[in-house]
Amino acid sequence: MPLRLQRRAFLRGTGALLPLPLLNLMERPARAAEAERPPLRFVTLFKPNGVHPPSWNVSGGTENDFRMSPLMKPFERHRDDVLILDNMGDWGFSSHASSTRRFLSGHHENKRSASTDQLIADRIQGDTPHRSLELTTEGLFPNQVGCSYISYDATGAPIPRESDPQLIFDRLFRSPHADPRRRAELTSVLDRVRDDAKSLARRAGSEDRRTLDEYLEVVRTSEKRLANIAATPPRHDLATFERPGSGGTLDDQVEAMLELVELALWTDQTRCITYMLGNSNSRMIFDFLGIREQHHYLSHFFRNFSRSNLESLLKISLWHMEKFDSLLTRLKSRREGDRTLLDNTVVLYGSGMGHSDNHTVTRIPVVLAGGKDHLKTGRYVRYAENQELGRLHLSLLQMFGIDLDSFARSKEPLPGLDGSDYEPYREPAFESWVKVEGNVITVRGRIRMSDDLDEARVFLVDVDDRPPVRVEVGFGDFHRFNLAYHCGTAVTLTGTGDTGDRKVIRKVTKIESLFGKAPGTLNG
Amino acid sequence: MRVLSCLLLLAVVFVGTGRADDAFREVAPLVRKYCVACHEGKDANGGVDLAAVLELDRVDSAWETWESVVDRLESRAMPPADEPQPTDAERKRIVGWYRDLVESVEPRPAVHRPRRLAVHEYRNTLASVLGFDLEVAVIEAEQTLAERSLVVKLMPTDPPGRSGFKNDTHANPLTTVVWDQYNHLAHAGVEELFSPRRRDALEALAGSLDDGLDSAAAARILRTFARRTRRRPVPHEEFDRLVARIDGKQGEALEAALRLELKALLVSSKFVYRGLLVEGEPGARQPVDRYELAERLSYFLWSDMPDERLLDRAASGELGKPEVLRAEIDRMLTDPRARNLAEHLGVEWFSLDEIEHVSNNPPQMLAYKSQPVDFLHHLFTENRPLLELVDANVAFVNPHTRGHYGADAKRMKPYRKQKGIEVEAVPNQRIVLEATTERGGLLTMPGVLAMNKGPIQRGVWILERVLGDELPEPPPDVGQVPGSSPGKKLTFRERFELHRSKPSCAVCHDRIDPLGFAMESYGGRGEFLRGSQNDTTGRLPTGERFDDARGLKRILVTTRREDVIRNVVRRTLSYALCRRLELHDRPTVEAIVKDLNESNGTWRDLFVAVAESVPFQETILSEE
Incomplete structure (x- = not known):
């Protein structure tokens, strides 16, 4: 373990903002003999800008007999693997930034604690090369930076997100540590530039030689580091993974990212990932859907009402739901023993707010999926009154073996997720x-x-x-x-x-x- | 060791004149008597340790310190009024000694030192080699910020060098972190080059690839790529060595071998450093070789490698002709790459990155920041007089900044926001200033006024960045400006004047405060406070009086114009040479200052004068 510590210290020393594509040189014990059960993973997919409630809400129906709403249609085929929660959130209104903090931190004023995903990452990282991944697709919104982050570290500071699928791919699968071919190529590159610099040095003046010495020293260090990488055969043949392309539409980028989520979990590069499909007040323009207005503008559908604006908004929301579908489909497609990767992954999908025009933060969209040993899926659970997200987070933390007395302002976990009795919270019958x-x-x-x-x-x-x-x-x-x-x-x-x-x-x-x-x- | 002796020899050229030697023997005790009591050791006032440079052979390396000593003695700013004063004759003796000394210095080039490309130079050069920019995949929606350049995103930010500019990378070592990023970027760049969407870029290197990649095409790619990464022709034996590595391979094996060679070229020392391939006679002073001249020119004006045409001019030897050099400069200034002058020389000189803190809303912030950058680009590339820096009748304005330009903004083309767009970044339009006499020139731009908080920061900025004065650190015990005491209504200016009434404060604040308080008719967001009662009058230590910012600007372009021009020349020369100026650059600076001052020269004239100067055209190569 001391080597892991070294790596962390190093990251801190050189600025944790830097992606370090080649630096994953720390040792990792061989895991060839790992015959035990696959680990439980945690994935969060965040949808920007709330919803148009009538299109999202399940109106009427019961726990096991309900009709999925129009916006749920894109993932209807996963009905048996999802658990739809209703009446989750907080009271009153919320700024975009607060609703984003609340999503994984339980309460918008819980600003001194790690978010749920980070607490889980600490617990389940094991000896994976990457403790967690924090992903996004949209640039930073500096006017209210809180709109851009759902993941926070132990001091409550936002964790920088990565947006580029190629960068993440190279970091996960083309680092010299992960990929023997890349290691061989790099060794040859070092041979060449070393010889090149040495031949220059033969005729160099003192100033040039000083420069070349500095250069050669770094090359030598790099050679040593390469030589130190233990040649343990990887469990998966990473060389067959195709590097994502560059350019393309937003949809291409998001699909590339979802594929990375799938591959990273499947190959156990990491066990915890949060992915924001956009900032919580996303200004993205969905031109590939034929829409020219900003998403945020459209999300204020009461104030900016027109039939065509609303249709555009719904198109965008449907696309978000399709991405959730894509994630579930991908996780299901990977087998782990007699199960699927989805069975071994707890997925949390949702948005920070419900009604996107007046920023109501009750009845926000929350869907859980997968987690076969922990969730009783295929159900629609409607709580009689609004439940704080902190309670949900306490339950999630428990699933991953973290027992906290309280999280944010919540003291009790949320009942009913695993099929347990939630009678006191169930909506009673009433006369109309x-x-x-x-x-x-x-x-x-x-x-x-x-x-x-x-x-x-x-x-x-x-x-x-x-x-x-x-x-x-x-x-x-x-x-x-x-x-x-x-x-x-x-x-x-x-x-x-x-x-x-x-x-x-x-x-x-x-x-x-x-x-x-x-x-x-x-x-x- | 021979380098050292060579340098010593050069030093002796000026200090060896017996006259200067004798004079120094008289001057040193005076400096010791009047200055050293406060300016000695680690705790020297203002961090200026004169005791440490009070030897004749230290004058060369500490000439900037001596320059300001003489300046302050002459203007009677030092010693402070409450300290013993030298007699007029004594003042004269010190000043006279220094003037004699520096006037005996001959211009000469510095010893050639290779330097690593700065991040922005590396980004531009990599793009020129590959034929495309490496971009980060991220959706840059309106009002969001994202770093688009993969290079800038991955590389640690360059600290400014001793010259104050980031292209002065001499003290910025190659680390393993940087090295890993170089390798990653080379990998990403070459993989991208072979992707279908970069077919054009690959064919630009290989010729048509309709018949696939054969060994002839691979060799062509290798040759062009090697020439671009070296920024000069590839010697035969080197090219043969390269080709031998891909020889006899076909299909996928050939392509894999080629990719490997290209990646190696992109992390080679010849690529990531400038100046390792310079040719010439070790130990001698000589004109730089023709390719080095082309590189100096292109990294100066473009922050990028020379293009094909410039390399051709270098190859034919024509770049050595003054008329060709001038024609190339004119051509290069009209090229889009000349924007780098404003983006780097301009932004770093005037610390314009500070404007990024003025607003959290990117379209607003970009509006404020692009104003001075567009303005400087206009000055630099459209042959505008140097002093338009201080005052000019054009401004670059967009809907976010138009409120600052009153009636003059009415002539702007109307801006119509598209439906469904809330706030967006909008390009600037050039407008002529007629009614808004409170604007014009860099000093009174909203973003520049807003980035400097309060009159003291504004004053320091004008003094250092425009007039080229160097200020020492303020003493650590200055404390806070006291608030208004009950019963007395004092303005900030009055309270500040009480606070800094000690003679030792006056040394600097007599210079700073009039400049800063002249800007008191502008608020914290750079807005003009029409009808404000703030006292903006002032008197410079040199005696000139003014009523407000307009009056100050008039002084800067008349009686103080030489100071402004000297600062302009020093900064620009230093940027062009990518190093701090030395005493032996002083004569070059003074000659250019004199020339531009008399001819009322333009920025283009300045760039030509810099490119034709001794330190730019010549070099001394170190010996083994």
Whole structure:
């Protein structure tokens, strides 16, 4: 183990920001005889800019009998391998930056601790060459740097992300340590440049010789390091892996990255990876989908409403879901004994916020997948009231053998993930009704957003055996009463409007949650 | 050892004149008497240890120190007013000794030293060799920042050398970290060269590859590649050695062997260092060889290797002709690569990277930073007079900065943001300044004003970067400027003047403060405070009085123009030579200053004068 320590000290000394493609020269004990069970891995895929809730939410249904929402269609074929959680998040609104911190750190003010993935990486890294990988696709957003990071180190400082698939590929699979061919090539290169420099030195003046001495010293050091690499045969033939191409669309880049995630886990180069498909307030333009507006602009679909804007937004979200599908498909395609790589990997997929226009942070999209020994998948788990992400993180940490009394502000793990009883948190049955007094309408039922894309600003309250009550209000009421917070849950809503057969509330005066808390009003 | 004797010999040329020797014997006790009490040892005031350089054979290496000693004695800034003062005759004797001494110095080149390419030079040169830039795969959405260059991303940032410029890499050693990155970049570059999307670049080296890669094509690639990486022709025996390594191979084996050779060429000492292949007679002073001259020129004006045409001019020997050299300079200044002058000479000289801290919003920050860079590029490449640096009637403005340009911005082409774009970076437009008399020139650009916080930083910046004065470190015990005491309403300027009223403070602050307070009609974001009551009047230590920034600028281009021009010449020569200037460069500087001052010369004239100067054209090769 002392060599590992040396490597870490070295990384710190030379600036940890530097990718060190050739420096993975530390010794690694041969693992040829490892017949034991494959290790458990952890992967996080982060989706930018929240969702359009009616397209994401599972409305109605039960734990084992539910219909996947339109946005879930792209990964519907993995239904038996996913666990969809509903009513996860926090209260109130959130900035992009806070919602990003919360995603793996439990609470946006948990700024002095490592994020969940890093705690897990510490525990499971074993003797893998790379403790963890932190990946992204988009540049840094310096105006609020928090938008660009989900992974934080033990001091709470953001961990630099890598975006370039070629760089990561070379670091994982074409380092002289990993690849004997590259090692041989480098040895020949060193032979040539050494001879070259020596022939120059024969006729050099004193100033030139000083320069050449410095050069030759570095070449010699490099030769020694190469010679020191133990020639242990690698478990996988890395030479057959194809280096990703350069250029291409965003989609090409992301697919290349997902392939690297698959290969890195499969060959046990690392056991912990976080990957941001973009910053949480991503400004990317999806020109390859025929869209010319920035994603962030489109995500404010209430304020910037038009049918075509909304369709563009949904196209982008669908693409994100396709990437989740791609990740699951890739992990399933690799066999490990009688299982798949996915069975031995806990995958966390989601976004920092729910409603992307008013930044509500309740009911954020959270899906778990894989982890056969730890998750009971194929289910839709709806908690009666909003559950802090910190509870989910405590559960995840437990799966990886880390028992903490609390994480962020949460003290109890989240029940129900492994099929355990979550009765106290389960939504009870309730009666729905509608009452009219004068022009005042009061309705109790589950509130949802219209799934008609032409009326993306309209909410509906479902009432048993009656047509739903429509809620058609402006941005002011939408935001003040935080309708998006309540979306998908049972409420009692009062307001004024049309009291005829087709009831429409045009002005909200009061909204109460049947089971959950009132929404927070603080930004966080 | 012979180098040393050769250097000593050169030193003796000037110190050996008995007159200077005798004079120094009279001067040394005076310096000891009036200066050394404060300026001695590790704790010397301002870090200026005069005791250590008070020997005749130390004057050469410490000439910049002596230059400022003489300057301060002459302007009576030193010794401080509360210390014993030398008599006028004594002052004169010290100044006279130094003037006699430096005027006896003959210009000569420095001893040739190879140097490693700076990161930006390496990036540009690698791109010129390969035919494409190595880029990082990352989506640079609006308002995000990402390093696009793989080289810049992977390589440790260069520290500025003793010259203050990053191309002065003499004290920047090759480390294993850098070496690993070189190898990685060579690998990445060659792999990319053989990828289908770089077919054009490969064919530019090989000729048509329609029939695949055969040994003739491989040899052509090898020859061109070797010539580019060496930046001069490849000797026959060397080329034969190279070709022998791929000889007799075919198909995949041939391509693998070729890739290996190309990677080796990209990490060869001949590529990563400049100047290892210089030819000439050891120990002698001589003109640099023609390829070295071409390289000096291209790394000066382009931060890049010579292009084919420049290499041709070098090969034919024509570059040695003054008219050809001038024509090449004119051609090179119109080339897009000349942007590197503003990006490196300009940015490093005026510390413009500091503007990156002015705003966290990249389009806004880039707007502020691109203004001075575009402006300097305009001065450098469009034959503008040197002194337009201080005052000019053009500005480079985009929608993010237009608010600073009042009525003059109305003539800009309208900017329409595309639907669905929130904030975006926009290129600058050149506008003529007529109404906005508070702008014009580098000193009053919003980004430059904003990057220097407060009048003292602004004053120091003007003094050092524009007037070329060198300031020592402030003493460690200066403390904070006290706040307003109750009952008294004092401005910051008044409180600061009380705070720095000690004579030892005045030595520097008499020079700094008038410059900085002249800029007090501009706020912290560089905005003009119209109708502000801030006191912007001042008096320079040399006596000139002014009312505000405009008045100050007028002084800088009239009575103080020689100081400004001298600084311009020194910085530019130092950048071109990639080293700190030495005493033997002083006559070169003075001759160029005199010439440009009298002719009201342009930046192009300056670049020509630098390229034609002794230290640029000649060298002394070290002996074994």
